[in-house]
Amino acid sequence: MTILFLMRAIDPPALNTPVPNGKLLLARGFFDTIVSKNSGGGATYPKISVARELEILVVMVQRPQIPDVEQVADVEGAISWLVEQL
Numbered sequence: 525m526t527i528l529f530l531m532r533a534i535d536p537p538a539l540n541t542p543v544p545n546g547k548l549l550l551a552r553g554f555f556d557t558i559v560s561k562n563s564g565g566g567a568t569y570p571k572i573s574v575a576r577e578l579e580i581l582v583v584m585v586q587r588p589q590i591p592d593v594e595q596v597a598d599v600e601g602a603i604s605w606l607v608e609q610l
Contacts, residue, residue, distance in 0.1 A: 557581040 529546030536550055537543055558575050560568050562584050575582050596602050 557583060559583045559585065561585045562587050 527545070529544045530549065531543070531546060532549045532551060534550070534552050536548075558571060558580055560572065560582065562568075564587060572582055574580075594605065596605055
């Protein structure tokens with residue numbers, strides 16, 4: 525099975541930038557569909573709200589599940605965890 529990606533950018537990638545196999549569309553919107561990741565924050569809400577008002581299709585990419593692993597809140601906690609692993 526071959527996986528192809530459809531990528532949209534305003535400007536072309538810098539030379540020698542690795543780009544996955546697929547089609548690179550260099551274009552500036554306005555498009556009739558918005559694809560957005562569910563980042564969990566409010567940064568993307570304005571464009572979703574406007575898309576609703578304009579009746580533009582929205583495709584929301586779900587966030588991956590966070591694995592159940594040990595977590596720390598700061599650098600000191602990370603260093604302590606690393607020392608414990610040695």
